[in-house]
Amino acid sequence: MTLNIRTESTSPERITLFVEGRLDASNFGQFDSETQQKLAPLPEGGTVVLDLQDLEYISSAGLRSFAKIRKQMRTRNGHTLLLNPQPQVRKVFDIVKAVPVNEIFVTVQELDDYLDQIQRKMMQEDR
Amino acid sequence: MGWRSISIAPRLALWALLGSALVLAISGTILFTHTRDTILAHTHREAGALTRSAASRIEARLDRVMVSTQQLAALIDRPAPETDKILHQALKANHDLSGLAVAFRPEDGQTAHAPFVSRDSEGMLHERDLRDDPTQYWEQNWFLGGLTCRAGCWQRPFFSKSRHRWLINFSVAIVRKGRPVGLVNADVSLDWLQDILGALHKPDGAQAFVMGGNGKYLAHDEHDLTGHAGSPALLKALAARTGTPTLLSTNHAPDLGETSWLYGAPIHGSYWSLGMLIPEQRIYAPLRRLFVIDLSVGLLALLCIAVMLLVVTRRTLAPLGVLTARAEHIARGETEFELPAVRGHDEIGRLTQAFDTMRKELAAHIEQLTEAVRAQQRLSSELEIAQQIQTSLLPSEHYIEAHTSRFELHACLRPARAVGGDLYSYFMLDHRHFCVMVGDVSDKGIPAALFMARTITLAKALAAHTLSPQQILKRLNQELCVGNDSCMFVTLLCGVLDLRNGKLTLASAGHDPIILCGEGGAHLIETETGPAIGLDEDATYPSRTVQLHAGDTLMMYTDGITEANDAQMRMYGIERALKMLDHAPRPEHASEYTRRLLSDLDHFVGHADQADDITILALSWCHTADEQASDMLELDLPSQLEDVFAALERCDQTMTASGIPSSVRADVRLVLEELMVNMVEHGHVAKADGCIRLRLECEEDVHVSLRDDGHPFNPLEAKPPPTTTDGAADPEQVGGFGIHLVRAMASELTYSHDAQGNHLQLRFVNNPRMESES
Numbered sequence: 001m002t003l004n005i006r007t008e009s010t011s012p013e014r015i016t017l018f019v020e021g022r023l024d025a026s027n028f029g030q031f032d033s034e035t036q037q038k039l040a041p042l043p044e045g046g047t048v049v050l051d052l053q054d055l056e057y058i059s060s061a062g063l064r065s066f067a068k069i070r071k072q073m074r075t076r077n078g079h080t081l082l083l084n085p086q087p088q089v090r091k092v093f094d095i096v097k098a099v100p101v102n103e104i105f106v107t108v109q110e111l112d113d114y115l116d117q118i119q120r121k122m123m124q125e126d127r
Numbered sequence: 128m129g130w131r132s133i134s135i136a137p138r139l140a141l142w143a144l145l146g147s148a149l150v151l152a153i154s155g156t157i158l159f160t161h162t163r164d165t166i167l168a169h170t171h172r173e174a175g176a177l178t179r180s181a182a183s184r185i186e187a188r189l190d191r192v193m194v195s196t197q198q199l200a201a202l203i204d205r206p207a208p209e210t211d212k213i214l215h216q217a218l219k220a221n222h223d224l225s226g227l228a229v230a231f232r233p234e235d236g237q238t239a240h241a242p243f244v245s246r247d248s249e250g251m252l253h254e255r256d257l258r259d260d261p262t263q264y265w266e267q268n269w270f271l272g273g274l275t276c277r278a279g280c281w282q283r284p285f286f287s288k289s290r291h292r293w294l295i296n297f298s299v300a301i302v303r304k305g306r307p308v309g310l311v312n313a314d315v316s317l318d319w320l321q322d323i324l325g326a327l328h329k330p331d332g333a334q335a336f337v338m339g340g341n342g343k344y345l346a347h348d349e350h351d352l353t354g355h356a357g358s359p360a361l362l363k364a365l366a367a368r369t370g371t372p373t374l375l376s377t378n379h380a381p382d383l384g385e386t387s388w389l390y391g392a393p394i395h396g397s398y399w400s401l402g403m404l405i406p407e408q409r410i411y412a413p414l415r416r417l418f419v420i421d422l423s424v425g426l427l428a429l430l431c432i433a434v435m436l437l438v439v440t441r442r443t444l445a446p447l448g449v450l451t452a453r454a455e456h457i458a459r460g461e462t463e464f465e466l467p468a469v470r471g472h473d474e475i476g477r478l479t480q481a482f483d484t485m486r487k488e489l490a491a492h493i494e495q496l497t498e499a500v501r502a503q504q505r506l507s508s509e510l511e512i513a514q515q516i517q518t519s520l521l522p523s524e525h526y527i528e529a530h531t532s533r534f535e536l537h538a539c540l541r542p543a544r545a546v547g548g549d550l551y552s553y554f555m556l557d558h559r560h561f562c563v564m565v566g567d568v569s570d571k572g573i574p575a576a577l578f579m580a581r582t583i584t585l586a587k588a589l590a591a592h593t594l595s596p597q598q599i600l601k602r603l604n605q606e607l608c609v610g611n612d613s614c615m616f617v618t619l620l621c622g623v624l625d626l627r628n629g630k631l632t633l634a635s636a637g638h639d640p641i642i643l644c645g646e647g648g649a650h651l652i653e654t655e656t657g658p659a660i661g662l663d664e665d666a667t668y669p670s671r672t673v674q675l676h677a678g679d680t681l682m683m684y685t686d687g688i689t690e691a692n693d694a695q696m697r698m699y700g701i702e703r704a705l706k707m708l709d710h711a712p713r714p715e716h717a718s719e720y721t722r723r724l725l726s727d728l729d730h731f732v733g734h735a736d737q738a739d740d741i742t743i744l745a746l747s748w749c750h751t752a753d754e755q756a757s758d759m760l761e762l763d764l765p766s767q768l769e770d771v772f773a774a775l776e777r778c779d780q781t782m783t784a785s786g787i788p789s790s791v792r793a794d795v796r797l798v799l800e801e802l803m804v805n806m807v808e809h810g811h812v813a814k815a816d817g818c819i820r821l822r823l824e825c826e827e828d829v830h831v832s833l834r835d836d837g838h839p840f841n842p843l844e845a846k847p848p849p850t851t852t853d854g855a856a857d858p859e860q861v862g863g864f865g866i867h868l869v870r871a872m873a874s875e876l877t878y879s880h881d882a883q884g885n886h887l888q889l890r891f892v893n894n895p896r897m898e899s900e901s
Contacts (some may be wrong), residue, residue: 025804026772057793059800072894088793095871096864 003027007038009082014115015039016083020054023062031065039072045122046078047115052085058092066099079103079118083111135444140437147429155422161728162414170330171372171412174390174403178335181327182392182401185320185337188223189396190438192297192315195221197279199229200299200311206239211254214244218252225294226314230257231301232274233265234308235398245290245314257262273298273310281397284317284354293317293353295345312896317353319347332409338365358382365391365400374407446475450482462490510545510573514637517546517576522553522584525718533626534561537718538744539725541687548575548617549685550583557826559627559758562590562599564782565683565744566619566638569659578615582607582660586619597619597632600660600668604636608664616661620654628683629675629750634668636660639689642682642705645675645722649682649708651701675752680720684707687741691728694735694846699728720745756786758825766810766817766835771803778823785825791893795829798889801865802833802842810837810885828874829891842866 006018023031039048047090048069070080082104085093093099105111179257195217197763203210206229214227226245231238241257241264257264264270269282279299287294294314300307324335324346336347344352357365357379360379367373376386394401456464466483469476526536538551548568556562564586568575582603589602597620607617620638624631633641633652637659640651657668675681684704691699714720721743728741760781763846764770775796782792803819811817820834845866870876875890 024772026768026801057796059797059804060868061804063864088790092797092868095868 003031003039005031005034005038012074014049015046016049016051018051018054023055023063023065024057024059028061028065031069033066036070039069042076042078043071044076044078046073046076048073048078048080049083049111050080052089053080053083056086058089060096063092063096066077070099081105081114083108083112092106102116134441134448136437136440139440140433143436144429144433147432149427149617150424150425151422151429155418155425159414159418161477162335162631163411166414167410170405171386171390174330174333174388174405175370175372175392177327177329178390178392178403181335181403182394182815183304184323184395185394185399188319188323189394191221192223192313193279193299193396195224196227196297196299196313199280199313201418202302203229203311204301204303204308206241208240210240211242211244214242215252215254218244218246223261223291223315223319224313225292225316226695228257228312228314229301229309230264230270230312231309232307232710238265239309244880245863254625257677269296269298269312270310273312274300274307276300276310277302277307281340281399282312283341284339284343286354287314295339315401317346321350321353324348327403329403329862330405330409333403335401335403335404338362338400338402339393342653345399361389361402364389365402373762375890377406441477446470446479453482453486457486457489460493462493513573513576514542514545517580521551522578522754526553526599531749533746534624534746534748536563536744536746537716537719537721539721539742541725541737541741543687543737543740544572546573546576547571548579549687549740549742550617551683551742551744552583552586553744553746554587554863556590556594556623557828559625559826560594561624561626562596562621563624563681563683563744563746564599564619564621565685565742566617566636566660567685567740567742568617569615571740574613574615578617578661581621582617582894586621586728596632596672597668597670599623599828600634600636600657601666604657604666604668605664611661616659618659622683624675624746624748626748629677629679629748631673631675631681634670636666636668639684639686639701642684642701643675643679644682644708644713645676645679649705649851651705654782675748677748678713680713680717680745680747682720682724683744683746684724684741685740686744687737688724688728688738690739691732692735692738693732702733703727717745717747720747760821760823762821764817764819764821766807766819766837768804768807771807771819772823774803775800779819781823782829787825787829787893791829791891795823795831795891796870798872798891799831799833801869802887805840805865806835806837810840811836828893831887831889831891833887834883834885839880840885841868841878841880842887843876876887 002021003023004020006017006020008016010016017035017038019031042048050066050069066080066082073080080099080103082093082099084106085104090104093104105114136627181838199217200211203213210229216227218224218227224246226243228241228243230241233239238258242254243257244252246252273280273296274284276298277300279297282296282298284293284295286292293743294316297313297315298310301309301311320337324337325348327335329335334348336352336357337345338361339345339356343354344357349355358380360375360381364373364375366398370392373389373391374386375383375389377383383404385406385408387406388410390403390405392401393399405861421884449467453464453466456462464486466479466486469479494862521538521540522846524538527534536553538553540547540549540551542549548571550568551563552567553561566579566582568578582829585606586603587600590599591604591747593599593602600619616637618635618639620633620635620641621639622631622633633654635654635656637656640653642649652671652673654671655669658666660666687706689699689701693699704724708720708724711723714723724743725741758781760778762774762777764774778799779792779796781793786794799821804823806817806819818836820832822832845863873889874892875888877888879886879888
């Protein structure tokens with residue numbers, strides 16, 4: 001099964017990437033270029049959600065792609081959040097610790113709560 | 128109800144009664160006889176004396192009559208007028224005379240005066256002349272007879288009608304000039320005889336009589352008999368004149384009426400006899416009466432004694448009855464009860480005391496026995512549990528490899544006791560190596576069972592680390608030698624079968640050789656054996672490899688088979704087993720081999736006891752050729768990314784076909800991708816003709832061998848990847864990520880470098896349990 005990427009954008013500052021299939025050394029280049037395009041319109045302080053519901057396999061090349069997205073978002077004060085990784089993928093994350101644990105969520109609800117919390121914090125800082 | 132079941136007291140009383148009665152009867156009979164004889168003798172004496180005295184008295188009276196008559200005859204020699212006077216005087220003087228007559232023969236036709244003076248019943252004397260009688264006296268018999276009696280003789284008695292009495296005449300001839308001319312005739316009344324008889328002090332029932340010379344009674348106590356003749360037997364007895372008593376039975380003398388004793392005495396001076404008859408019964412009557420009384424009193428006394436005996440015995444033996452009832456209590460197991468009070472130290476008392484002691488001892492004994500039985504039950508239930516545990520240690524009797532039916536195994540263990548020392552075990556070492564073992568622990572029973580449990584558990588644990596039976600035996604031996612002070616040992620035969628090619632590696636620790644049943648029949652596979660396990664910790668075990676052919680069956684067994692004895696103590700022996708297996712047609716299933724061998728053994732042994740545990744295990748192997756491809760993958764690929772990913776796809780397919788779960792498959796893929804991508808991107812830089820050799824084997828675990836001819840690179844020495852400040856990995860250090868993942872994912876990883884280049888050997892455990900532990 002090859003890689004497939006879908007996007008969904010609920011608000012201008014938030015984009016969800018559905019990563020489906022396998023992400024490995026053979027296709028990480030394709031993944032990198034597609035995400036670059038899709039993240040470009042995001043404003044400063046935007047949020048990228050990587051929905052990993054249907055990602056069944058990831059190798060270190062894929063991890064590196066995720067790390068790149070994260071680094072890119074951080075430079076723009078944005079957030080990279082991972083949603084619902086499958087056990088195999090989760091195992092890889094756990095071994096490598098490529099992503100902080102507090103940025104991985106199991107359900108959409110959990111993720112929304114987290115984002116609300118951030119928003120409130122930023123609004124308080126603004127005030 | 129029999130005599131024996133009557134209680135002792137009445138029996139004792141009855142016996143005493145019978146015994147006493149017998150003694151009484153015997154002594155009574157003796158006494159009776161003796162007394163009877165005495166009484167008889169006494170009676171004889173008295174009756175004899177009485178008879179004689181009566182006879183004497185009669186003699187005296189007769190004498191007087193005779194003397195008077197004779198004197199008169201001498202005095203009167205011719206008829207004279209004074210004759211009358213003389214006769215009157217004579218009659219007055221002698222009262223025994225009731226009449227006197229003097230008569231002369233007529234002379235020359237002249238009859239002389241013949242006076243007859245008689246006395247009447249009132250004692251008055253009357254006189255008449257005989258010549259006046261109508262009959263002529265000189266022609267009468269009494270006169271003619273009297274003439275002949277010079278000394279005088281007694282005439283026949285006769286009944287005088289005029290005087291109404293029996294009379295008898297005594298006639299004496301009057302002799303003148305030598306010839307009888309007349310006679311003096313004296314009439315004697317027989318009344319006085321009667322009176323004398325009547326005056327006798329006779330015993331009761333006795334009868335006295337006077338018998339005349341002509342055999343007729345002169346006088347008799349029975350008046351009517353006077354003048355009658357006596358019976359011949361009586362007369363004969365009297366005639367003997369012996370003076371001794373004679374017993375006359377009624378058979379001989381019917382006139383007697385009853386059997387009687389006769390006492391006779393002759394009356395001298397006449398032909399008369401005096402007799403007395405005493406009935407025998409009358410003699411004994413008093414004695415009999417006395418005896419009846421004595422007997423009654425004696426029997427009454429005996430009865431009293433018997434009753435007393437009965438009562439006393441009953442009373443004395445009463446505790447025995449109670450003890451009997453108590454003994455029945457004891458028979459039912461009850462020991463708590465009242466015993467009769469001990470009244471003395473007699474037998475009953477001692478018995479009661481002994482009974483009490485017995486009761487207490489028995490209660491204690493029963494207590495002990497109950498305790499022992501309880502302990503026994505506990506032990507046997509423990510033994511039962513032990514048996515269950517031991518059975519659970521053994522794998523199931525029948526095993527067929529489910530996927531491919533490459534082999535079938537059937538085992539049977541028959542312990543001689545509840546638990547035994549025989550063992551068998553089998554298990555897959557990996558997915559192509561099957562380990563099977565059969566062993567026999569020295570000794571039997573619980574120690575052997577415990578040692579067996581230890582052996583079977585250890586063997587399975589140790590076998591996980593090696594594929595060679597000699598190693599299994601060696602390690603097992605080292606383990607079991609530790610602390611084996613009791614020097615228990617086990618003989619063990621261990622075989623490892625490579626299911627793919629039928630190679631069987633065997634090692635034996637002093638166990639019987641295996642039987643191979645194949646095309647060429649059944650034969651033993653002699654194996655060089657090491658020492659039994661548990662004795663020598665430095666022991667090593669040689670191994671032997673045998674190539675099996677499809678359809679071959681291995682039979683492993685313990686000496687319970689070969690050393691089984693029949694009733695004549697003949698051993699079954701391995702030759703018999705081989706012969707049986709050789710001759711029989713080859714069966715389809717392994718179970719048929721064990722069943723056949725066991726039934727042959729049972730037939731041989733018959734009813735003899737099973738002395739040792741019996742174990743038999745049959746393993747049939749069938750080769751299936753097409754499986755190699757599905758479980759194994761060997762690839763030589765150029766060092767290009769496309770080829771790497773193509774190879775990864777093939778690995779995936781191979782593992783899927785082998786039934787490796789997806790989680791393991793993903794791990795393998797990840798590791799191989801990381802390693803091979805690494806080889807492509809770093810190892811073969813500036814080398815266009817780089818080559819990777821991949822070999823993947825799916826057994827129970829997944830084994831991967833990876834060779835490449837690139838730069839030497841040992842992933843084990845790679846540093847762990849640095850992390851960024853926020854805890855996430857630094858994307859610049861991706862090489863580190865990959866190696867880290869490889870080390871984390873692979874269960875085993877070994878690296879070597881040789882002339883061909885890098886060689887990595889990896890193992891992925893395909894075991895959910897182990898995974899969860901890690």
